[in-house]
Amino acid sequence: MSVLNRTLSVIPSIPGLHWLSPAAPSLPSRETLAGYLDAQRLARSAAHEVASLVRPGWTEKQAASLLDTYLYDCGVRSFFHKSFAWFGDRTRFRGISKVTQFAPSPRVLRESEVFILDVAPILKGFICDIGYSSCAGENLEFQKAQTVLAEIRDAIPSLFCEGATGKTICDSVDGLIQSAGYDAVHHLYPFSVLGHRVHQGVSEQGSFSLLGFGWQSYWEFLSRGLLGQLLNQDYRGKLDGLWAIEPHLGAKDFGIKFEEILVVERGQARWLAGPME
Amino acid sequence: MTEDVKTTELRGLNTAWVERGDSKKPILLFLHGYPDSPETWGHQLEYFSHRYHVVAPFVRGAGPSEPAKDLARYGRESISLDILQLLAQVDPSGKKPMVVFGHDLGAVHAWNLAPLLGDRLKGLVVLNGLSLAAMSGRLRSLAQHRRSWYIYALQIPWVPENLIGLFPEGFLDFAHRLGGLPAKARLRLGQVENCLVHPLNQYRAFVREIPAARRQKLARLKAPLMVLWGKEDPFLVTPSAKEWQEAAQNTTIRILPAGHWVHRERPDEVNRLIERFLEKVGLEPLKEKAA
Numbered sequence: 001m002s003v004l005n006r007t008l009s010v011i012p013s014i015p016g017l018h019w020l021s022p023a024a025p026s027l028p029s030r031e032t033l034a035g036y037l038d039a040q041r042l043a044r045s046a047a048h049e050v051a052s053l054v055r056p057g058w059t060e061k062q063a064a065s066l067l068d069t070y071l072y073d074c075g076v077r078s079f080f081h082k083s084f085a086w087f088g089d090r091t092r093f094r095g096i097s098k099v100t101q102f103a104p105s106p107r108v109l110r111e112s113e114v115f116i117l118d119v120a121p122i123l124k125g126f127i128c129d130i131g132y133s134s135c136a137g138e139n140l141e142f143q144k145a146q147t148v149l150a151e152i153r154d155a156i157p158s159l160f161c162e163g164a165t166g167k168t169i170c171d172s173v174d175g176l177i178q179s180a181g182y183d184a185v186h187h188l189y190p191f192s193v194l195g196h197r198v199h200q201g202v203s204e205q206g207s208f209s210l211l212g213f214g215w216q217s218y219w220e221f222l223s224r225g226l227l228g229q230l231l232n233q234d235y236r237g238k239l240d241g242l243w244a245i246e247p248h249l250g251a252k253d254f255g256i257k258f259e260e261i262l263v264v265e266r267g268q269a270r271w272l273a274g275p276m277e
Numbered sequence: 278m279t280e281d282v283k284t285t286e287l288r289g290l291n292t293a294w295v296e297r298g299d300s301k302k303p304i305l306l307f308l309h310g311y312p313d314s315p316e317t318w319g320h321q322l323e324y325f326s327h328r329y330h331v332v333a334p335f336v337r338g339a340g341p342s343e344p345a346k347d348l349a350r351y352g353r354e355s356i357s358l359d360i361l362q363l364l365a366q367v368d369p370s371g372k373k374p375m376v377v378f379g380h381d382l383g384a385v386h387a388w389n390l391a392p393l394l395g396d397r398l399k400g401l402v403v404l405n406g407l408s409l410a411a412m413s414g415r416l417r418s419l420a421q422h423r424r425s426w427y428i429y430a431l432q433i434p435w436v437p438e439n440l441i442g443l444f445p446e447g448f449l450d451f452a453h454r455l456g457g458l459p460a461k462a463r464l465r466l467g468q469v470e471n472c473l474v475h476p477l478n479q480y481r482a483f484v485r486e487i488p489a490a491r492r493q494k495l496a497r498l499k500a501p502l503m504v505l506w507g508k509e510d511p512f513l514v515t516p517s518a519k520e521w522q523e524a525a526q527n528t529t530i531r532i533l534p535a536g537h538w539v540h541r542e543r544p545d546e547v548n549r550l551i552e553r554f555l556e557k558v559g560l561e562p563l564k565e566k567a568a
Contacts, residue, residue, distance in 0.1 A: 053361045055371070057395035066361075066393075069354040073288040073347075 027265055028242060032200055036242060036261055037272055039128035043119045046070040046083075047132040056111045056136050060085040063117065064104035071121045078204045080120035080127045081213045088113040091133070092255030093188045103212050112137040114254040122216060127198045129244040131259030145249060145256050148180040152247055153258060153275065162267035166235025170194050173247050183250035186257070195231040195245035196221075198261060239264045242272070284341055287362050290350070293341035294334040294363055297326035302562045303374045303399075304367070307333040308360070308390075310381020310406060311476050312452050314340055316468040317380065320544035321551065328562045332367050334360055336386070338475025345475075352482040353389045353409060360390055372397060376560055378551075380404040380540060381512075382479050385412070388524075391498055400558040401498060401525070402551060404505045405513060405537050409483055409490040411520065416487070421514050431480045438474045445473050457509050457536025464541075498525035503554045505547055507535030529554065 028036075050067050067083035084102060087109040089095070096102060109115055113136050120129040133149075135142040155176060159169045173194055174184045186194050199220045208215045221229045228237050231245070241264060248257035261272040284293045295315040305325055307318040315322070315333035322331050337351050337359060338344035349355055365371060374397055379387025384406020391401050407415070415421040431437050441448045446466045453463045502525035508515050521528045531550055535542040555561060 049362065052365060052371075053393070055393075055395040055397075058393065062393060065354060066358055069349075069352075069358055070288060072349055073355055073358070 027240065028263065033263065033272065035124060035126040035200060036128060036198065039121060039123035039126040040130060040261055040272060042071070042074055042076070042123055043121055043128045043130045044132070046074070046121075047117045047119050047130060051115075051117055051132060051134040054109065054115060054134070054136065056109050056113075058087075058109050059106050060087050060090070060104040060109075061106060063087075063109075063115070067117060067119055071119070076121040076123055078122045078202075078207050078216060079209065079214045080122055080129055080198075080202075080217045081118075082209055083120075084116075084118040084212065086116045086118075086255075088115075089253055091116045092183070092185050092250035092253070096188065099190060099211055109136050112139045114139065114142050114256060116255070116257055118257075118259065120217075122202050122204055122214070125201050125204065127200070127202055127216070127220070128261065129196070129198060129246075129259055131246055131248075131257045133256035133258065141251055142254065142256065145182065145251055145254075148177075148182065149247070149249060149256055149258055150275070151180075152176050152249075153271070156245060156247070157262065157269040157271065160239050160262070160264045160267070160269035164239060164267075166194075166231055167233050169231065170233050177247065177249045180249075185248040185250040185255045186246060189246075189248075191230050192232045193230045194247060195243045195262070197229045197231075198242050198244050239269075240266065282335075282341060285363070285366055287359050290337070290345060291341065291343040292334070292337070292359055292363060294332055294367075295322065296330075296332050296367060297322060298328070298330045300330050300367070302328065302330045303376075303560050304364075305329045305331045306360075306364070306375055306377045307331065308377065308379040308383030308386045309333065309336065309339075310379075310383045311336075311479060312449060312469060312473045313381065313383075313464070314469045314472040316464050317538070317541065318378070319541075321378070321540060321548060324544075324548045325551070329560075330367070330373070332364070334363055335472070336382070336476050336479070338478060339472040340470060345478075348478055348482050348485070351476070351478040352486055353385060356386050356479075357389045357393060360386065361393060374399045374560060376400040376402060376555060376558065378402045378404065379406050381406045381537070382476075382483075385409050385479075385483065388495075391500065392496060398500045399560050400501045400503065400554060402503045402505065402554060404540050404547075405507055405510050407513065407516070408495065408524065409486060410493060410495050411516075411524065412483075413487045413490045415514065418514065424512050424514060427512075428480050428484065431477050432484060437477060441473050441477070448473060453538075455511055456538055457507070457511065458538045458542060462538065462541040495524070497523070501525070501527040501529070501554070501558050503529045503550070504531065505539055505550060506530070506532050507537060507539035507542065508532050509535060510537045512537055529557075 046067055063085035064083040085104050087107045091114050116133050118131045159172050177184045202216050243262045245262045246259035281295045281297050283296055284291050309317050318333050335342040377387045384403045388408035533539055540547045
């Protein structure tokens with residue numbers, strides 16, 4: 001465990017923080033799930049609608065800005081993170097080596113290129129985080145990768161069985177990706193996360209953000225010790241609760257991902273909604 | 278024109294547009310300014326709807342386009358998103374070529390929309406209007422400041438909307454007189470019904486967006502640009518050729534002896550110039566084959 005990880009793991013034991021950021025109940029109520037579902041539906045409608053408008057010639061900045069505008073128009077005032085858009089080779093994080101380079105860039109989309117939209121609004125206190133991949137025109141390689149990603153989506157709930165750990169889950173997902181001939185690009189995310197917890201009762205006051213992430217995301221993660229909030233190889237805690245899962249696979253010239261909320265209860269996991277819901 | 282009005286719900290608000298002509302033909306998209314409605318393009322819609330698919334949205338808060346509580350809904354991004362979503366309804370293929378026309382504030386929206394249309398945009402026609410970036414640059418000039426006094430007046434909360442709401446006819450007459458529009462070319466109050474109060478929020482939204490517009494580096498427009506400018510416009514200083522050449526790679530400028538509403542004051546001449554521009558950009562509708 002690195003020095004950074006050790007330092008962060010001390011945070012949850014700071015007196016008073018549990019009172020400020022209470023742990024989410026591991027078995028969410030029906031009302032809670034409905035709140036997350038509303039947030040996820042809105043995020044998906046923004047991503048699907050803007051993806052249908054994106055065309056060659058757009059820049060990542062334009063797409064991300066229109067996503068934020070869409071969400072703002074629908075009542076969102078704060079974000080877990082501002083919208084991300086990655087085009088072409090940036091979808092497999094080629095050329096991205098610093099955290100600042102994840103931000104939407106002036107990169108222009110070209111015909112047949114793949115793009116990813118990643119949207120994370122806070123709606124009525126519920127954090128949601130979704131990812132959506134699409135393509136500007138015909139691209140058979142993209143269609144092939146989408147089929148593999150859909151198979152991985154189907155397989156993921158069964159990986160959260162009793163006794164599973166971050167390592168078993170991440171190794172299984174990596175195995176599925178690699179056996180299909182792709183790279184596991186999610187290892188390039190900060191902390192190599194395959195997913196992260198989502199929270200409710202989150203403040204919607206203020207829209208200050210740093211590196212694209214709203215102050216709420218830093219607070220919700222850091223005040224709970226960060227490490228227990230991130231699903232990666234090092235995660236060893238309970239799996240019950242809600243996770244935003246984001247497997248990201250990389251082909252030669254592009255990457256694709258999906259991201260959506262997984263509900264885990266007593267060794268049983270299910271997606272919060274169907275793929276098109 | 279009422280029978281041509283269509284509506285749809287966009288991000289929770291009803292949004293309306295006028296649509297005429299054959300939906301298989303190329304699109305001519307007409308964006309109106311303030312205080313106006315799609316009726317301002319009446320001469321152009323009539324003239325071109327026989328050969329093109331003409332579409333003229335009511336801007337947010339105008340007529341049947343539902344007003345918004347939030348000022349951001351009158352901003353450039355939100356209105357661009359309205360128009361893009363509306364275009365997705367009138368052209369589900371998203372592939373039909375189009376030329377976009379913008380007058381006054383409609384030109385702000387046209388400039389913002391242009392880079393989002395990709396290669397389906399075959400041309401942009403601007404009539405007495407600027408991009409927000411150009412307008413913010415011009416506010417360094419005292420001459421433009423003097424002509425833009427009304428923009429500052431409209432920033433006062435509550436008063437302008439209530440005064441205009443009380444005296445809509447007087448306000449419309451005042452604006453038309455000031456803009457040098459002859460009486461016979463003016464729209465009647467009934468033609469801009471419910472278009473005078475809420476859309477003025479565009480000026481408030483734009484003023485808040487000026488700092489961002491100054492920082493924004495606009496890519497040079499690749500599609501051909503035609504500027505039709507009434508040189509007696511009391512609201513905008515006549516731009517120099519250099520100003521436009523920096524904004525677009527291929528620019529045609531026609532300065533006409535008219536006021537702010539050049540397309541209403543000299544409709545025949547404007548239609549002819551538009552026709553020639555459409556030929557130049559290759560947007561002639563296919564001629565019917567002889568039987």
